[in-house]
Amino acid sequence: DQQVKQNSPSLSVQEGRISILNCDYTNSMFDYFLWYKKYPAEGPTFLISISSIKDKNEDGRFTVFLNKSAKHLSLHIVPSQPGDSAVYFCAASAQGSGTYKYIFGTGTRLKVLA
Amino acid sequence: GAGVSQTPSNKVTEKGKYVELRCDPISGHTALYWYRQSLGQGPEFLIYFQGTGAADDSGLPNDRFFAVRPEGSVSTLKIQRTERGDSAVYLCASSRTSGIPDTQYFGPGTRLTVL
Secondary structure, X not given: OOOEEOOOOEEEEEOOOOEEEEEEEOOOOOOEEEEEEEOOOOOOEEEEEEEOOOOEEEEOOEEEEEEOOOOEEXXXXXXXXXXXXXXXXXXXXXXXXXXXXXXEOOOEEEEXXX | OOOOEEEOOEEEEOOOOOEEEEEEOOOOOOEEEEEEEXXXXXXXXXXXXXXXXXXXXXXXXXXXXXXXXXXXXXXXXXXXXXXXXXXXXXXXXXXXXXXXXXXXXXXXXXXXXXX
């Protein structure tokens, strides 16, 4: 049972436009959500996070939106740059339940075209 | 450097052999995590340490896998009688504490290939 799903394996966006990456989850106990970016042969790099008490968190060009009723989160990158080309993973954990492990989605490969 | 480091970066072994993978967490981080990532998948949780003790080992696939963190800093993941299905990238992460919220920072991983 996949608790965190990223249904789009890949996405191509023109440089300067908005990239929207989506993630759905099934476990209502999840209360902390994160996005990681991964380049080939490197470990995942933390990008941005959001707690379940918020519905939006912004950091520069990156914004994460959380819709708890739909069990859906999204990552917006504006404007997209070629250096953003990477695999993006969403992750979730139920820290309020004392569970600190992250459950990851399968990733979305973003390609930003110059 | 100040990040999580993992050694070796690559390990090739033969089926049935024993391997050890090492993780050096960020200085001062008390929580340490091991994950495994197979091709086309996201990282999958294996085990989590808070200090020296394993707080959650529910992700270890079987008793061939074992991990230690004897002094609450460096951790070693040990795999006995390796199988071809153990081939994956093994990722280590650390965090300041297991408090709420808690962000994990990952190392570059060890790519294990079992022939």
